[in-house]
Amino acid sequence: MIQKQAYIALDCGAESARVMAGIFQQGQLQLEEIHRFPTGGISIGGSLRWDVLQILEELRIGVRKAAQLNLPIASLSADSWGLDYVLIRDQEPVLTPPRHYRDPRNLVSYEKVCERIGKDFIFEETGIQFMPINTIYQLAAAQEECPELLTFANKMIPMGDWFNYMFSGVAVGDASMVSTTQLYNPRKQEWSRPLIDSLGLPNDLFPEIVPCGSVLGPITDQVIDSTGLASNTKVIASCSHDTGAAVAGIPAQSGQKDWAYLSSGTWSLLGIELDVPVITSKSRQYNFTNEIGLNHSIRLLKNISGLWVIQECRRKWASEGYSYAYSTLTEMASAASSLQSLINPSDPRFTTIGEMPEKIAAYCIESNQSAPKSHGAFVRGSLESLALSYRKVLDELEETTGETLRTLHIVGGGSKNKLLNQLAANATGRRVLSGPSEATAIGNVLIQSLALGHLNSLSEIRNTVRNSFSIEEYLPQDQHIWDKAYQRFLKLP
Structure with a gap:
């Protein structure tokens, strides 16, 4: 039986987000809400977007509160809704406020992509449900609207993975999140290059894919300074897609x-x-x-x-x-x-x-x-x-x-x-x-426990x-x- 361990879940939903502490001892998990705040989209110039920097700041506030509880915190991990992404370049963590999956431009893009590439080919490559909000149609809309932005970006990081990136400095895509994009081949377990090429998207835009439960590394020095967490606290890609974490729980x-x-x-x-x-x-x-x-x-x-x-x-x-x-x-x-x-x-x-x-x-x-x-x-x-x-x-x-x-x-x-x-x-x-009602946070923290060998x-x-x-x-x-x-x-x- 392992000693008492604690893990932090940064559980971000489309309406609200919460920072949860999972305390694991003697085969039982106790979940404690540390911080909760609204998320929601913001309207900018007729487009619907996410204020990810404000969400990030609220997550940091929650982590800072957790650090003050003097728990033996081993790791943290973020999960979020799927489909949306953040464009980054070098040391610039946000090139533009990311679009919300309910932004109206996606409907037009959806029709164009399906007509151009064909639903048969898209489904055979990805096995993913057709919805105008999927990442593939968001990226196609961005490519048509401002191709220079996608060329300028180093990487397109899915939302939950972006929060992990901001705590770890490691820019990757967790398989649970990447699989929602409709740009991933689940048979080959890799990005669908034929689809990416068909859309004319830059190949190097897409990050390395890591399995659910991957240890990304320790928190960054900036996170140590701003939150008070110990330097050996790990960041883990649990299941970055909230549904994946919930199903595990x-x-x-x-x-x-x-x-x-x-x-x-x-x-x-x-x-x-x-x-x-x-x-x-x-x-x-x-x-x-x-x-x-x-x-x-x-x-x-x-x-x-x-x-x-x-x-x-x-x-x-x-x-x-x-x-x-x-x-x-x-x-x-x-x-x-x-x-x-x-x-x-x-x-x-x-x-x-x-x-x-x-x-x-x-x-x-x-x-x-x-x-x-x-x-x-x-x-x-x-x-x-x-x-x-x-x-x-x-x-x-x-x-x-x-x-x-x-x-x-x-x-x-x-x-x-x-x-x-x-x-x-x-x-x-x-x-x-x-x-349980908090299955996503529960799955998140217990996958962290599994990743660290505690389960x-x-x-x-x-x-x-x-x-x-x-x-x-x-x-x-x-x-x-x-x-x-x-x-x-x-x-x-």
């Missing part, structure tokens, strides 16, 4: 294959864990993605719009003078009538910023439903629609892989929504196990999660009612 039993996972937050990422990529006509038909996880496992999954719809409704209502806590919105939804107004969360209109209640109302009217008549009804319908979309993806996963999926593990911030958990069980007809396997990571955190069970109810609702849902545009 799922409390599944070793050897069982009848489970799927849902990382529930701004996005809902629903999938299964496999040994090899599934790049077939069926996986393309259902728009599945093959992303890399710990031990080079494959996360066959689909991205669904997730709680973003409710976050946007909440933001709009706040601008109108109605400031709701998320718990209040859930209570209002619980009191609303069930299965009245359903939407397709994957409809492109629901992926963009602004006027979300109006978009939902218009969609309902267009699909011959009544529009929600209260804020609680908007939330209820959105949650029920999410739950029904989970069933659709689970059915498609079973058809694509031949697996039988009996249990859905829900982790991430959305797992705290007890109403959504029960709706998911009802809609899917499957047992739901919810928790020995993914199985030990998941045993630790089960021993350390409570899990809640939800069983299906009202199956006949939900089966009828599912048939309605399948007919939505």
Whole structure:
């Protein structure tokens, strides 16, 4: 049994970020939130971007607070949302404020790239779900808009890896993050040079790829001076993509294959864990993605719009003078009538910023439903629609892989929504196990522990999660009612 160890997770989400301390002792992990702050995009000259320097400064504040706790901190690691990147050159850490994946220019670029190169070729090379927000279309837009910028840059560093770079001085791409770009070949485990060449992108723009759980080295002198961390503190590329870290932190039993996972937050990422990529006509038909996880496992999954719809409704209502806590919105939804107004969360209109209640109302009217008549009804319908979309993806996963999926593990911030958990069980007809809510930070710190030899396997990571955190069970109810609702849902545009 190892001595008490502590690890810092820099867990950056699209809405908020947190600095967490993971304290590992006697086979159990204790997680402590040190610092939390909002992230969110900023509008500059009609474009949507990230203020990464402000996020970095907040991360440093959190690390400084952690250093003052006198814990035996062995290492730190950053994770973030996927798809976005930072351009660097020599000692210049940010050439331009990086674009946000929801920037509108991506839609035009997506159509141009798919027409020019062809979806068949792109999917065969990458096995990645087609979404206009993917890195490939962002880079193509940048190449068309300002090719000199990409030529001037030394490297394009994915977001989570950029935060690791700022603490370690090592500019690489972790495999979990690189695999989301739609520029990575999971069979060859390398950048797709044919795709990169087809787009006319500079070959040397793309960083070295390292496996999940790689020790990058010690923190820089600047980090030592600005945070007070010990000089032997390591920086680790755990799973830089937050979903990869979250899946590592799922409390599944070793050897069982009848489970799927849902990382529930701004996005809902629903999938299964496999040994090899599934790049077939069926996986393309259902728009599945093959992303890399710990031990080079494959996360066959689909991205669904997730709680973003409710976050946007909440933001709009706040601008109108109605400031709701998320718990209040859930209570209002619980009191609303069930299965009245359903939407397709994957409809492109629901992926963009602004006027979300109006978009939902218009969609309902267009699909011959009544529009929600209260804020609680908007939330209820959105949650029920999410739950029904989970069933659709689970059915498609079973058809694509031949697996039988009996249990859905829900982790991430959305797992705290007890109403959504029960709706998911009802809609899917499957047992739901919810928790832990901080699976991303948990996976992050336990992969650090594995990288440093304090744990020995993914199985030990998941045993630790089960021993350390409570899990809640939800069983299906009202199956006949939900089966009828599912048939309605399948007919939505």
